[in-house]
Amino acid sequence: MQDGAGGGDIHLLLSILANGEEQARQLELGEPASNVDGQLSSSSSYPGGHRWGEEYYRGVARQLQCTFARAMTVARAIEAAAGGDRSDSPRSADESSGRTARDVAHQEHQDVPKRRKGLPKWTEKIRVSDANLEATPEDGFSWRKYGQKDILGAKFPRGYYRCTYRNAQGCLATKQVQRSDSDLCVFDVTYHGAHTCHQKQRHATSPPGCNPPPPHDQQDPSVELVRNFKNGLKVETDGLPAPPTFEHDGYGAAGQLCFPSAPFHAGVAPPPDDSFSPVEGGGGQLGLEGGVGCFSPAFVSPAGSAVGSSYFSMTHSYDYEQRGDQFVMRGTGSSELDEVVSAATATATVTAVDRAAAGAGGGFDYSLYHHAELDPHLPFAPMFGTSMHDHYRNA
DNA sequence: TGCATTTGACCGTG
DNA sequence: CACGGTCAAATGCA
16 A cells, blocks of 8 residues: 555655755745746735845745755655555554454554654643643644553653544654643643644634645555645745745645654754854754744644743654665664664754734744754754755756 | 543553 | 553543
8 A cells, every 4th residue: 555655756756856955045045046836936025015025035945945854754754655664554444354453563563663763753842821730732733632641750641642533544643742840831742753634723724725635545645745745845835925924724835744853953943044054063053033934733833722922842853874875864763674774863952932922813923933953963964964956856 | 423532451662 | 670652442522
């Protein structure tokens, strides 16, 4: 089933993205975008007449770069799926059979490790407006709680959530929510995996051009991922007339994909100036004022959520490997080999302060990023220190 | 009736 | 072996 997303799709995807990334780079340098879906260069003003400034172009460029980083993650997922492991197979398929899930789990545990070590993982701290014990962080996605456990050393139990559409759409996104011991208003939310489902976020109306993908190939999340992402790419440019502040659903114009990790490193973290060089100077603080963020939906506080004053502190690890002259984000580690080949690990911590008042209807203001720290060993150096274009244009 | 939550047990990892 | 993550039956709710 997953075999439908073969290596050919990956290379095609990478090739397309490499071109796009190069365009984004040109855009950020202030050059007229020769062709970014024909949208950037043809649109010279906001719908309201506000003229597009250079800053905005730069922001868009970073956004595009961020998007491409997402694509890399998608490609990685596809690659992992095409690698023959079935770790992404929704368990529901087995649950529909006569076997019990536990039987299946036992049989498949070689393929489906109970702890999905390879899935993207990141953590945010979410502050809610009140310390109500029943208050929970809201990220706009629909989650179904599947467990709760007392954690050693923690005052509060940890809640385990999975995507509501896990069975329906094979979405493997999960999250763990743990209330901070020290501050009842703060939750540590750890996300595992990205949403591959097409759920619409609550409090959200789809941004212009953010159309749901055609409802086919639902059985193949990987194919769906690619399709979604292609839609996302188009949307990303189609939606440019929207102001830089992505509102309400936090999607921005990126579509349904939620691959926050790579974009977080690559798309958000790079500073506006040209001095960014993860290889040479990584580790410094990076000013992000005015930057167009590229948070995944899960990163933002959807309008109407209980999040009043929020900050996000994310860490994430990524693995890359070099294949020939290409750096490739490795597969999701469902195989032991992947772990052996583990390369660099990156950690980025970004703090953002959401000064929007709770309930005021405002979404997360991306211009509010004020701080980011990058691990000096950032793995995306090959991608952003040089160019994806160079690496993949001939893929 | 269908879906979400609760909760104890199971099981993999370190 | 302890801990953490997941499962699934039981239960609750609309």
